[in-house]
Amino acid sequence: MSPDRVVQEAPWLLWLLEAMQRGQEGLLRLWHALGWTPVVDGQPAWPWAQRLAGEHLLLDVGQARALAGGLVAAALVVVLLLLAWLGGRRRRLRWGLLVSAGLVAVLAPWPSAQVLWVPASPRSFHHNPVPFSDTAIAAGAAHYQRLCVACHGTTGNGQGPLAARQAVWPPSFTGPLLWRRADGDLLHAVRQGLTTAGGQPSMPGFAEQLTVAQSWELLHFLRAQAAGQLLQLSGSWAMPVALPDMALRCPGQPWQRVRDLQRQRVRLVGLEDVQGLLPDPRMLTLWLPPEGRAVAATLPAAVDCVVTSGPEARQALRWLTGSAALQQTQLLADRSGWLRARNDRGADSWSEGDLVCRLADAGAAVPSNTAEDSLTRLLRSMDSQPVVYVKGGSLHGGAGRRGAPRDQAAS
Ligand code: HEC
Structure with missing residues (x-):
């Protein structure tokens, strides 16, 4: 199902996604304030190997319902436990409440862990601090010509002259890929490189050749290029793109x-x-x-x-x-x-x-x-x-x- 459809069918999902995002960002800020996580590329690093996968919920409204149900159940369990604790000496009532809490916890429709959690990187929650502007896109285009075009191709379709020699074929950017990924995860790929599932290097990292700001400019360029290619190929801007800032x-x-x-x-x-x-x-x-x-x-x-x-x-x-x-x-x-x-x-x-x-x-x-x-x-x-x-x-x-x-x- 397309995200459009999911959002139309389950408008509450937007609130759930927003709550998930804010909750994780809040936790990250807290960790950083406590000095438990360093700064990487100018922003606090996500300290865990996994994060909640809002993007999966968007593709599978059933799992989103399960998560929403699970959260309601968790709240109910907390209330029941609290009541049991406040129940004081009334033993029967207390046991009744404890058993109900147990039943709710067992019967709640928990979503599957594979869907809920995805691997995260230290940059997963980084935001692009560079405004989406004509100058950023133009600068990004120059970095792309210099460092990326050999593999990713002049239109970003993954058909550059070196593409066939890579461990895996570079993906085409003329699809939803760049919109599905979080900015931070894309930044991580560009700066740190990628490996295949088997651990073999599949794309080199460019942290030495690009400043952090240049890497962000590149991401603006990639989306602008992909938007143009999508428009040419399909006649629509299926993925939304903003009017860039200009003087x-x-x-x-x-x-x-x-x-x-x-x-x-x-x-x-x-x-x-x-x-x-x-x-x-x-x-x-x-x-x-x-x-x-x-x-x-x-x-x-x-x-x-x-x-x-x-x-x-x-x-x-x-x-x-x-x-x-x-x-x-x-x-x-x-x-x-x-x-x-x-x-x-x-x-x-x-x-x-x-x-x-x-x-x-x-x-x-x-x-x-x-x-x-x-x-x-x-x-x-x-x-x-x-x-x-x-x-x-x-x-x-x-x-x-x-x-x-x-x-x-x-x-
Ligand atoms: C030597 C060839 C090569 C070069 C040069 C190269 N890439 Fe890649 N790139 C790849 C390959 C191969 C993949 C797919 C890797 C995989 O899926 O494991 C990839 C994947 C990606 C992805 C998708 C990441 C994701 O999350 O799926 C992005 C974004 C990307 N490259 C951006 C860039 C940018 C920006 C540059 C230039 C700074 C660049 N690449 C230079 C080969 C290259």
């Missing part, structure tokens, strides 16, 4: 970067000529002018801001869309900062099919109303299907924590 000039406004545009819909246009573009109050319009174009101090009427980090921004968007030509491209990001729609027909109007980051089986979620234009319909579909991003079993965005990617980049 802006917005006459008459205090905004200096994309991350300052909190909670607004954003339209990013790469068109050569924006004179024909109509102003639209429902979104902010950012213009990424073509290479070498000087932009006058006063912007065209439909444009709110111009992107000033031109070369890096163009490079980052080429990776994100998997296409070299940006002159025909417009992108739409939702209020939470997720890239949702792409129109590569120049200044032409939008169609609902342009919503390329949507729920897997949303179909025609929004009843069509012929009086509405297609952009209005697109915006309504977009708003009615907010991204609930669950990565490596941890929550990013979703109910109550909307605004995740841009807010995170800002914090």
Whole structure:
């Protein structure tokens, strides 16, 4: 079952996952505060060989139910034991409560240990401290060219010239792999290397060749590249990806970067000529002018801001869309900062099919109303299907924590 479906069927699962994540992070902070675990690559190291596997629960709602049932049962056992203890001298009552506690513990639907626990690394709970920005993606691309392309290939599909000579074939990144793994586990793979199940080295570690910040930049690049490849191959951004942070000039406004545009819909246009573009109050319009174009101090009427980090921004968007030509491209990001729609027909109007980051089986979620234009319909579909991003079993965005990617980049 896809995570989308699981989340739709069992919305409580999001709370359970969040509780698991917070609980483990809290324990890690406590251990670090007590001086029982060192800092590795700038963040406290996870001291245990295993961690709870939220990502497995997402794929198997039955196990998640078992875990939720088990937690309720555990709480009940505690209450029963407490009552038995408070029961004082009433012996019968006490025994009755103790036996019930035992029965609850035995009969509770505990999930299987293999599903609940997965191997962890010291970096499993590390968070990427580098903002997801055009400059980080461009820098990551350069590290990738230097160190990774020989095995992982120019598109990240695992078909580099050295791939066949490895102990195992490098995986393709053009799938859910990078989204299923926690950031920290990916960082660990890049810095420490990987071994096969039999203990044979399968990928070298790059801790000597890359600083910690460069390693994080690489992970941003890998996801941007994978998003573009997914879009090219399947026509959709099946895995959510954020509009990267970029430097802006917005006459008459205090905004200096994309991350300052909190909670607004954003339209990013790469068109050569924006004179024909109509102003639209429902979104902010950012213009990424073509290479070498000087932009006058006063912007065209439909444009709110111009992107000033031109070369890096163009490079980052080429990776994100998997296409070299940006002159025909417009992108739409939702209020939470997720890239949702792409129109590569120049200044032409939008169609609902342009919503390329949507729920897997949303179909025609929004009843069509012929009086509405297609952009209005697109915006309504977009708003009615907010991204609930669950990565490596941890929550990013979703109910109550909307605004995740841009807010995170800002914090
Ligand atoms: C010498 C070949 C080689 C080079 C160079 C290489 N890799 Fe790998 N990589 C592999 C192989 C082989 C695997 C699969 C290993 C396995 O599954 O045991 C892999 C797996 C991975 C994975 C998946 C980890 C996971 O959790 O499944 C990531 C991410 C990755 N590589 C990133 C990189 C990055 C980033 C670089 C450049 C800094 C790089 N690799 C350089 C061969 C290579």
